[in-house]
Each structure stands twice: as C-alpha cells, then as structure tokens.
Amino acid sequence: MKRRERTRQLIELGGLVAKAGLIELTDDDRAVIVGILVEAAAALRGEDRDKALLLWRRRGKRAFEALAPERKPRA
Known part of the structure; x- marks a missing residue:
C-alpha cells in the first residue's frame, strides 16, 4: 500500500472511532x-x-444511517 493510501485509510479509521463516540x-x-x-x-x-x-x-449500518445528514432534493 502506498504512503498516501495508508494515510487516507488511517484518517478514515480514526473518523470511525470518532463517529462511534469512543x-x-x-x-x-x-x-x-x-x-x-x-x-x-x-x-x-x-x-x-x-x-x-x-x-x-x-x-454499523444502522449507525451510518442515523449519522447520515438529511438530503434535500435539488431544485
């Protein structure tokens, strides 16, 4: 895995820890x-x-759904 890809993966995983409220x-x-x-x-x-x-x-799927922002239809 390239350095940039690994950095992105680590940032995303940290975001999951935050989203879970840990x-x-x-x-x-x-x-x-x-x-x-x-x-x-x-x-x-x-x-x-x-x-x-x-x-x-x-x-996890329920949590993602609950955390997803409400999407407004575009006019």
Missing part, C-alpha cells in the same frame, strides 16, 4: 480505546466470529 465516551483514553479494539479482535478470532460480524455489521 473519544467522548472514554474521555479520549487511548488505552481504553485500544483495549476495546483488542477485545473486538479477540472476538473475531473466536468460534462466534460469523455471529459477531453479522451483529456488528447490522449495528
């Missing part, structure tokens, strides 16, 4: 945020991987 909910405690991500990674290595992915994908 910065405010953890009072910007980076150790807590990494701990949350480590727990998620452990769940993805477990037997219930597919179940976790399905649940988190559904929640």
